[in-house]
Amino acid sequence: MEAKPVCRKCISDEIVSQIREMIEHGRLQPGDRLPAERKLAEQFGVSRTTVREGIKILSESGFLTSRQGAGTFVSRPDDGARGGSLIDAVLAGNHDLQDVFEVRKMLEPEIAALAARNGSPDAKTRLEAILMEQEQAIDDGESGAGIDQRFHQALAEASGNPVLREMVSALHEGFSRSRAEEVQSPQRQKASLAAHRAIVEAVRNGHAMQAERAMREHLDEVERIIFDNQRGAYSRR
Template sequence: MDIKKQQNPVYESVAKQITELIKSGELQQGDKLPSERNLAEKFKVSRSSVREAIKALVHKNLVESKRGDGTYICAHIDADIIEAFTEAFADQKKRLSDIFQFRKVIEPQIAALAAISIDDETLNRMKVIVCNQEIRIRSGQGAGDLDTEFHLEIAKASGNSIFPDMMEALSKIIKESRSQSLQNTTRLQKSMTAHFDLLKAFEKHDSALAQKIMRQHIEDVESAATGSDSL
C-alpha cells in the first residue's frame, strides 16, 4: 500500500500501519521490527518518516528500542491500548483536516486585505522575517516561530484589529499544522517560495494575487503535511 495516498501525516500513517500489523497478529509481541530501511521500502516513505513513527510508538509503549540491537514489539500489550492508539490516529487526522480547512477559509482573505493596507514599514519588517527564515532553513535550523511571526504580521497588515488577536489566540492550534515532525525539505522550500511570492504581491498591492498565493500556499502545505501529494 502506498501510504502517501492516506490523508494524514506520513509518519502517523506509518505508525498506524505498524499498529495494524500488531493488531492483526502479523507482528507478535516480542518480535523485532524490520530495519528502518526495510520499513521505508515497504511503506514507500523516507527513513525519517519511519524514525518518527517509531518514536510515536515508543512514546505509547507499543514498541521499545534497544540500543545496538533494534526495536521490538513490547510484551504484554493490552488489546485496549492498541485499539485506543488506532482511534487516536483517526482523531488526529480529523483535527489536522479541520485546522487546514480553517486556514483556507480565513488566511487568503486576510492576505487580500493586507495587500491593500500594507505600508512600507510593515513590508520591510516582513522581508526581514522571511530572509531570516531562509537563513535558518538553509543552515538546517527550525524556523517555525518565524513562520508564525510572518503570518501574524500579515494579519496585522490587514488593518483589522480582530484578525491578529484571533490569529494569536489560535496560534497554538495552528501550530499543529506547522509541527516540526511534518517538515521536509520540499515542504520548507515550497513555503519559502510562497512567502517570497506573497512579498511581491504585497509590494504591488495586488489583493487578488495575494489571496490566490496564500490559498495555494496553504493547500501545498496541507498536501505535504498529509502526504497526499507525490513528494
C-alpha cells in the same frame, strides 16, 4: 526556573513548549518575571535570538507580557491578552490537521489580500525582514517553523483589521499543529519559502488578488505535502 537543553532541530518550538508547560503546571505563576534573555539562553543551550523568538510567540499567544524596561512576565488572567472560552477550547483541543487547514484556508487568503490593500510601508518591511530570517534559518538547517508562524502573524497585523490580528494571535497555538516538527520536511520548507516570497511580492506591490491566490495555493500545497508524506510513511511500515 529549571529548563532542559533543547536540540537544534526543535529550538524555538521546544522553548515555547517548555515554558507553556511550566505555566500550565504552576511552576511559573501569573505575574512571575522570567529570567533575562542571557540566562534563558544559557539554560536552554541556545542563542539569545532563539530565546527572543520563543518569547515573541508566547507573547503573541497571550501567555507572556513584556513590559518596557521591566522585563517579561507570565500573563495574569486580567491582562486581557488571551481570548475567551471559545479560544480556550480551540487551544485545548487536539484537532485533526484537516480541520486546522480548513480554518486556515477560510481566514488566511483574505488576510493576505487585506495586507496587500492596507499594509503600511513599515508592515511590508517587517514581512520582508521575516522572509530573510526564514531564508537564513533554512540555510542553517533549521525548520524555520517559529519564523513561519511570525510571518503569518505579521500578515494579520498588516491587514489593518484589529479583530483579525487578535484572532490570529489567539489561534496561533491551535494552528501550531500544522507547523509541528513531525509535519516538517525539506520539501515543505522549500515550498513554504517560495510561497512566502510570492506572497510578499504581491503584498509589496498592493496586488490583493495575487496575494489571496498565492496564499490559497501555499496552504493547498503544504497540506498536500504533509498528507503525501504521512501516507508514504504509513506505507513503509
